[in-house]
Amino acid sequence: MKIKGTIYVLMFLLIFVFTQDYLFLSWSDSPSVLGFPDWLPYFIGLHIALAIIFHVFQKRYWK
Amino acid sequence: MVYLIIILYIAFTFFGSLVGRKKTDTPEGYFLANRNLKTLSLFFTILATNFSAFYFLGFAGEAYRIGYAYYTIMALGTSLACLSFFVIGSKVWKLGKEGGHITPSELIYSKTGSKPLSIVYATVMVVFTFPYLALQIVGAGYIMESITGGEVPYFLGATILTAITIIYVFLGGMHSVAKTDLKQGVIMAVLMLAAVYVISDQLGGFELANLKVAELKPELFDREGADSFYTPQKWFSFLIFWFFCIPMFPQLFMRFYVAKKLDHLKKAALLYATVPLFISILPVIIGVFGHLTFPGLEGKDADQILPQMLIAHSSPWFAALVMTGALAAFMSTLDSQLLALGTIVSRDFGFQARSTDLKAQVKFGRIAILIIAVIGLAIAYQPPATIFDMGKLAFAGLSVLFPVTFFILRMGGVPAAWGLISIAVGEFLLVGFYYGLVPIEWAFGFEVFIPVITLSFLICAIGKISRKAATS
Secondary structure, X not given: OHHHHHHHHHHHHHHHXXXXXXXXXXXXXXXXXXXXXXXXXXXXXXXXXXXXXXXXXXXXXXX | OHHHHHHHHHHHXXXXXXOOOOOOOOHHHHHHHHHOXXXXXXXXXXXXXXXXXXXXXXXXXXXXXXXXXXXXXXXXXXXXXXXXXXXXXXXXXXXXXXXXXXXXXXXXXXXHOOHHHHHHHHHHHHHHHHHHHHXXXXXXXXXXXXXXXXXXXXXXXXXXXXXXXXXXXXXXXXXXXXXXXXXXXXXXXXXXXHHHHHHHHHOOOHHHHHXXXXXXXXXXXXXXXXXXXXXXXXXXXXXXXXXXXXHHOHHHHHHHHHEOOHHHHHHHHHHHHHHHHHHOHHHHHHHHHHHHHOOOOOHHHHHHHHHHHHHHHOOHHHHHHHHHHHHXXXXXXXXXXXHHHHHHHHHHOOOOOOOOOHHHHHHHHHHHHHHHHHHHHHHHHOOOOOHXXXXXXXXXXXXXXXHHHHXXXXXXXXXXXXXXXXXXXXXXXXXXXXXXXXXXXXXOOXXXXXXXXXXXXXXXXXXXXXXXXXXX
């Protein structure tokens, strides 16, 4: 249980680290889908990843 | 037509909240809807409570000033608060059910046995929620004035909407609030979606409108926001902020009590992790597109960009319809704040200690709600110039309670004296930062709540270690 908990903590921490994109990414000025900024899909992807991990977490770990 | 829409909306809200009203003459029934809310009701009452009219006016205004970067902060930042549903919410739910707690400080008292700590905890919640409550009333008055083209003056509009809110909270308690929030949450989301569709269609579609804005104001598309608003420290601060702040709103804390089963709380948390992804982008798009129709707005004028865009790009009745969504947002936050503060004031400050009669306890709660609403209205009559700053301060002020709460619920407790020191030092430091008594350089570029909450955590940790050392 403790190991599982630690894995989830690490996964959520990893998501948060990825939100700090300025540490390892730089973005171009070119527009993306429908003219939105090119970095927007990255954060939408992170948000979806958060929701999926949280879904698994609340199903399998949160008792 | 505008009046018809407003009247229909008010009637819909008012009677809808009272239809099927359950008996609420016990404190658990009145204040907590008998701890009986299921996933959807729970999720929408949390969502509608949390997404105040700031969602309608503030999101669009900030997006006008900062650009698309604001979306990430509000969508992803808010969703990260789903983790606090687990860290704080699940414990609050469990202990609340076991101990029959109704207010946050009743739980704190049961775990620490400290009356001073529980009173200070309740006081901080009331003091820092009051400006935000008054802001809802102020906002409701402005919107009513704006929709009716000034025919319903600001204070009359504020009074009417507050009175309606008082009546349904008064009669139905949490049950009515949750029912109303469910409808108001759906109304808010659907109307905002319709508004984005209509406005973007008028501007030639998303792609064309985005390309035009990108040509006009390319900085709105920067990841750092216009004028590099989000420095790395600010980005970090704003993304982490909601995790600490949201569970400490008294109206949110008490929502953790009302889930029927843990499973309902878990599913509501999952929805909370997901839904902001979709709904946060809507007002942000309108705010960014605002530069095409109303370039050059400065300061508070930018906060009016959403109603202005609606008026410019749709018919008056559609604009009025969407702005009733903003009224829904105001009322759904106000009702929850009134109920939460009424509950805290009537139960935590000793007024009910004299009464063992359950009906009398509910009566005390209703009187407290009435008094709080009247004080809120009095503040709104001539709102102090600093009220918006006080509203901002309120969020950070409430988050100072997080470290103590975390240590009590998750770390096996903290000595009451250290808990008190943690809260007192945190609040004084926060106020010091806001009023320039503490040099802003001490925040190292972060939002001030970061050093404040770090210090509060440290104090709790020292308290915990010192107790361990004393007992070993």
